[in-house]
Amino acid sequence: MITNKRVTILNAAKNAFSLFGYKGTTVAHVAKLAHVGKGTIYTEFKNKEQLFEAVMDEILNDLDTIFQRVLHQNERSLLKVHRALYETLQYRKEHQLLIHLTEEVNIHGTQEAVSAIQKVEQFILDSLERAIAQGVEQGRLHVVNTEITAFTIYKLYIAFIVDWEEKKPPLSKEEMFQVFENHIFYGIAVRSS
Amino acid sequence: MITNKRVTILNAAKNAFSLFGYKGTTVAHVAKLAHVGKGTIYTEFKNKEQLFEAVMDEILNDLDTIFQRVLHQNERSLLKVHRALYETLQYRKEHQLLIHLTEEVNIHGTQEAVSAIQKVEQFILDSLERAIAQGVEQGRLHVVNTEITAFTIYKLYIAFIVDWEEKKPPLSKEEMFQVFENHIFYGIAVRSS
DNA sequence: CAAATGACTATTTTGTCGTTTTGGTCAATT
DNA sequence: AATTGACCAAAACGACAAAATAGTCATTTG
Numbered sequence: 001m002i003t004n005k006r007v008t009i010l011n012a013a014k015n016a017f018s019l020f021g022y023k024g025t026t027v028a029h030v031a032k033l034a035h036v037g038k039g040t041i042y043t044e045f046k047n048k049e050q051l052f053e054a055v056m057d058e059i060l061n062d063l064d065t066i067f068q069r070v071l072h073q074n075e076r077s078l079l080k081v082h083r084a085l086y087e088t089l090q091y092r093k094e095h096q097l098l099i100h101l102t103e104e105v106n107i108h109g110t111q112e113a114v115s116a117i118q119k120v121e122q123f124i125l126d127s128l129e130r131a132i133a134q135g136v137e138q139g140r141l142h143v144v145n146t147e148i149t150a151f152t153i154y155k156l157y158i159a160f161i162v163d164w165e166e167k168k169p170p171l172s173k174e175e176m177f178q179v180f181e182n183h184i185f186y187g188i189a190v191r192s193s
Numbered sequence: 194m195i196t197n198k199r200v201t202i203l204n205a206a207k208n209a210f211s212l213f214g215y216k217g218t219t220v221a222h223v224a225k226l227a228h229v230g231k232g233t234i235y236t237e238f239k240n241k242e243q244l245f246e247a248v249m250d251e252i253l254n255d256l257d258t259i260f261q262r263v264l265h266q267n268e269r270s271l272l273k274v275h276r277a278l279y280e281t282l283q284y285r286k287e288h289q290l291l292i293h294l295t296e297e298v299n300i301h302g303t304q305e306a307v308s309a310i311q312k313v314e315q316f317i318l319d320s321l322e323r324a325i326a327q328g329v330e331q332g333r334l335h336v337v338n339t340e341i342t343a344f345t346i347y348k349l350y351i352a353f354i355v356d357w358e359e360k361k362p363p364l365s366k367e368e369m370f371q372v373f374e375n376h377i378f379y380g381i382a383v384r385s386s
Numbered sequence: 387c388a389a390a391t392g393a394c395t396a397t398t399t400t401g402t403c404g405t406t407t408t409g410g411t412c413a414a415t416t
Numbered sequence: 417a418a419t420t421g422a423c424c425a426a427a428a429c430g431a432c433a434a435a436a437t438a439g440t441c442a443t444t445t446g
Binding site: 387388389390391392393394395396397398399400401402403404405406407408409410411412413414415416 | 437
Binding site: 143144148151164186187 | 332333334335336337341342344345348349352353356357371372375376377378379380381
């Protein structure tokens with residue numbers, strides 16, 4: 001066995017949490033998936049919560065990778081921010097674990113699920129804010145308060161990806177970009193003179 | 194007694210629902226508040242659900258009044274839309290019943306509460322869309338799709354009035370307007386030439 | 387006698403308590 | 417020394433009883 005114990009357990013846990021959510025996965029189940037005894041898990045992780053946090057950290061890493069990759073591409077600020085956010089939320093939407101956690105928060109009020117989602121949300125907001133600040137420094141964006149702007153853009157995307165799709169056909173990546181461009185970026189005001 | 198039976202019951206119900214939400218108010222309680230027998234309620238309303246819907250209709254009426262009043266003032270489109278939405282959401286936020294209903298939806302998944310809130314939300318979206326269409330006709334706004342723009346603006350306000358306040362000090366009416374103006378109306382793009 | 391009523395019934399909600407499951411430990415095993 | 421799974425206390429579940437509530441209807445009332 002070349003992979004070490006910790007990684008093996010972590011992968012098993014990632015799968016289990018992804019399939020069944022936080023409450024839905026038992027430590028015994030993770031142990032079975034990882035082909036280790038239950039006690040072994042407790043030699044690597046203090047308790048179930050810490051195991052879960054380790055898994056979440058991996059996911060935050062994935063998100064970071066996505067953000068870094070997109071933000072280093074050579075595009076105009078606007079498109080960058082859009083692409084970064086869109087891909088992040090797409091990943092978030094597709095990732096079974098995050099879906100399960102969101103459902104868990106609505107059904108039981110699992111504390112772990114709540115703070116996990118908050119952590120992910122805060123991470124996205126922070127990354128977004130940095131991207132915007134970058135645009136401001138380059139003189140490409142006119143922004144009074146980067147935190148407010150990051151919040152605005154984030155909520156707008158969430159609204160379209162989550163709420164809009166509850167009653168209307170989903171917007172494509174390009175349509176989302178149009179909305180973003182027309183509203184946030186250029187504004188709906190008709191310019192006189 | 195000059196007020197008729199139906200109105201008396203409706204007022205009592207409005208108070209009761211406002212104080213305790215849908216699940217929290219019992220028909221017996223409404224009867225006592227209205228100083229009528231429980232059976233009397235069932236001569237005017239088919240069941241608890243219909244009584245509740247009658248109360249909700251009154252509230253939608255209030256909202257309509259607010260919208261009409263603001264929209265007939267002589268101001269530029271932007272300010273109108275802002276003011277209409279802000280006052281509507283302010284009313285919504287202050288009205289005990291709507292607060293209780295929102296909480297109810299989060300705790301139990303009361304069907305009545307869900308559809309009531311959806312109804313209110315749809316009403317606001319429709320009114321907003323009409324206000325925007327008006328601005329477009331007058332050549333004051335450049336909008337591709339009034340439904341999408343209404344949705345965008347509405348969600349933005351909700352985000353600031355509900356989510357933002359969970360972690361940051363609330364924005365004043367003027368600050369809200371600034372955000373609205375900077376992002377949706379003028380856009381954050383820096384204009385060259 | 388038509389409208390109003392509250393005691394009554396059927397249904398839903400809440401509380402309880404014994405059973406099962408699960409997170410975490412630790413003495414036995416490798 | 418590292419690993420393990422039987423074991424234990426605590427939490428979750430669920431079946432059932434008790435309480436609360438929506439809705440009905442025979443009786444009362446103005």
